[in-house]
Amino acid sequence: xxxxxxxxxxxxxxxxxxxxxxxxxxxxxxxxxxxxxxxxxxxxxxxxxxxxxxxxxxxxxxxxxxxxxxxxxxxxxxxxxxxxxxxxxxxxxxxxxxxxxxxxxxxxxxxxxxxxxxxxxxxxxxxxxxxxxxxxxxxxxxxxxxxxxxxxxxxxxxxxxxxxxxxxxxxxxxxxxxxxxxxxxxxxxxxxxxxxxxxxxxxxxxxxxxxxxxxxxxxxxxxxxxxxxxxxxxxxxxxxxxxxxxxxxxx
Amino acid sequence: xxxxxxxxxxxxxxxxxxxxxxxxxxxxxxxxxxxxxxxxxxxxxxxxxxxxxxxxxxxxxxxxxxxxxxxxxxxxxxxxxxxxxxxxxxxxxxxxxxxxxxxxxxxxxxxxxxxxxxxxxxxxxxxxxxxxxxxxxxxxxxxxxxxxxxxxxxxxxxxxxxxxxxxxxxxxxxxxxxxxxxxxxxxxxxxxxxxxxxxxxxxxxxxxxxxxxxxxxxxxx
Numbered sequence: 001x002x003x004x005x006x007x008x009x010x011x012x013x014x015x016x017x018x019x020x021x022x023x024x025x026x027x028x029x030x031x032x033x034x035x036x037x038x039x040x041x042x043x044x045x046x047x048x049x050x051x052x053x054x055x056x057x058x059x060x061x062x063x064x065x066x067x068x069x070x071x072x073x074x075x076x077x078x079x080x081x082x083x084x085x086x087x088x089x090x091x092x093x094x095x096x097x098x099x100x101x102x103x104x105x106x107x108x109x110x111x112x113x114x115x116x117x118x119x120x121x122x123x124x125x126x127x128x129x130x131x132x133x134x135x136x137x138x139x140x141x142x143x144x145x146x147x148x149x150x151x152x153x154x155x156x157x158x159x160x161x162x163x164x165x166x167x168x169x170x171x172x173x174x175x176x177x178x179x180x181x182x183x184x185x186x187x188x189x190x191x192x193x194x195x196x197x198x199x200x201x202x203x204x205x206x207x208x209x210x211x212x213x214x215x216x217x218x219x220x221x222x223x224x225x226x227x228x229x230x231x232x233x234x235x236x237x238x239x240x241x242x243x244x245x246x247x248x249x250x251x
Numbered sequence: 252x253x254x255x256x257x258x259x260x261x262x263x264x265x266x267x268x269x270x271x272x273x274x275x276x277x278x279x280x281x282x283x284x285x286x287x288x289x290x291x292x293x294x295x296x297x298x299x300x301x302x303x304x305x306x307x308x309x310x311x312x313x314x315x316x317x318x319x320x321x322x323x324x325x326x327x328x329x330x331x332x333x334x335x336x337x338x339x340x341x342x343x344x345x346x347x348x349x350x351x352x353x354x355x356x357x358x359x360x361x362x363x364x365x366x367x368x369x370x371x372x373x374x375x376x377x378x379x380x381x382x383x384x385x386x387x388x389x390x391x392x393x394x395x396x397x398x399x400x401x402x403x404x405x406x407x408x409x410x411x412x413x414x415x416x417x418x419x420x421x422x423x424x425x426x427x428x429x430x431x432x433x434x435x436x437x438x439x440x441x442x443x444x445x446x447x448x449x450x451x452x453x454x455x456x457x458x459x460x461x462x463x464x465x466x467x468x469x470x471x472x
Contacts, residue, residue: 059374086380096375100393109389110379155375162379 009034010166010197016055016065018048018221025051026062027221031199033166038198040208040229043218044244049201052218053168056199057088070165086114089159093171095151097143103130103154104139107161115162129161130154133187149180153187160191167191169200203248209233217241261440265432269444272428273452279414279424283349284407290354295361295395296387316355322416324348329420341420353410360402364395401463408456412449425449 011033018026026048033039041049054060056067058074058081067074072084097106104126111122130139133153143151152172159167169188173181185207192198192211202208208215208229215232217225217240225238236242297309316324328344339347368391376386396403418427429445 057378059378082377082380082382084380085378088378090375090378092371092375094369094371096369096371098372098375098390098394100397109376110381113385113389114380158375158379 010037010070011056011199012066012068013052013056014066016052016067017063018051018055018060019063025221026055028065029218029221029223031216031223033197033199035197036195037213038192038200038211040212040215041199041201041218042203042208042215042232042244042248043224047218048221049218050170053090053170053199053201056168057085057090059090082114086110086162087165089156089162089164089167091152091155091159091167091169091172093174095143095148095155095175097151097154097158099143102140102142103135103146103157106143106154107158110158111161125161126157129157132160132190133157134183147180148176149183152176152184156184156187156191160196164196166197166199169198169202171201171203173202173204205233205248217244219244256439256443258438258440261432261436261438262444265429265436265441265444268428268432268435269425269441269448272423272425272445273448275423275428276411276414276425279345279417279422280411282346283353283414284410286346286350287353287357287410290350291357291359291361292392294354294358295365296384298358298362299365299387313355313358316351317359319352321348321352321413322419324352325416325419341417341422344420345414345417345422348416349410349413353406353413356406356409357403360399360406361392361395363402364399365391367398368394401460401467404456404460404463408453408460411453411456415449 009032011031013029013031016026016029016031017024029048029052031039031052041052043049051060055062055065056069056074058067062075065075069084070087072087073079074081074084097103098109101109104123107126107129108117108119108122111117111125112119115122117125127136127139130136133156135150135153135157138146138150138154143154146154156167156172172188173184176184181204185204188198188200188207189211200208200212212229214226215229216223217232217236217238219240225232225236225241232241233245236245294309294313297305300306325344325348328339328348329341332339365387372390372394373386376390377383381389414424415426417424418430421427423431425445425448429441432441433439
């Protein structure tokens, strides 16, 4: 039985379990995301935060539980998953740009093949999306000719060009050189100010403090604690949260 | 010696027959190479399906046709099947044999190419709503082909050479025509001529292949 959508919430994941063989990676996770909300997910590696994100657009098939995104039951066999995924943008740690295409080609592929735009329409939308991430002048460059930060911004443009209702960021700055992190976070801040609902898996604590509405701490496949950035970073209640926050702040 | 193996008089008499054979070899290659590639593409695409009910029969199929000598396969189709009442012409037999044999080879090469493309590529494509087949077509295969281009070219070279097997089932290709001319003239010159033509036709491909392979090695270094 599908859960009823709650008014105003764009993502509702309930009771998500995920097994990889004998490994129990997610142990009944609930996550709600309101319209215009930015939720930050933190936790040690292997805590299941990336898997949770990937369950939301079904890059990973949850073993059980329910996922509603923008009122669509993602796990219903009758749901057109390719159509539903257009409404969920995703940005990956390793960018995953198509190396055989230009920046514009990367952004317009799904516009043409999934959203059914003509080449001209797609190019117009593609240029607009690249302009939004500050790369209007890089449309004709291939990923190999771009810096890591620029590549990640193209990846963001690729996702937002489809006008998603929610954006998922899976450690978007983890593979960037420190001096390139700022440009990507800047684009994410702009997105947030435009009202995009976002779930961000990341260890960028400074960004979380400034931009997040809520921080979720995960460990061993479950949510341990959640609250405002101030609550989680300054006054964590759980011992495990405190240990983790202490650890990353030392770095 | 020259009179025996490169008799100009014989060349003059046989060149028309041999040229017709060359034309047929080119035509035959233009049919069997795409056919093999098509079979290989189908196999490589199916190989990305994780279902064991698809995977295991597929592996058995590929293994079988890679281990089975194409000449034996061709003769079986041409001379064996008629006993079961199935009479296929020489051309159809060649097409089927090449589809099965070189398709299996192309399939293995393309599969390796597909596996060389990081999974993040298809995940990114799927996350934007592209379907499985679209992802394969627009994102994975272009990169896969580029990654295994030397192997694809090398196999294509083998396929063109293997079209000479068609002579066994009376396809009037280069080798068959040369042998016809040889038996008409009682002289081996036509065979030498055919050999020279094969060489001249394939040598540029061999050079190109060496360059690609060197570049691939340099790129890896």
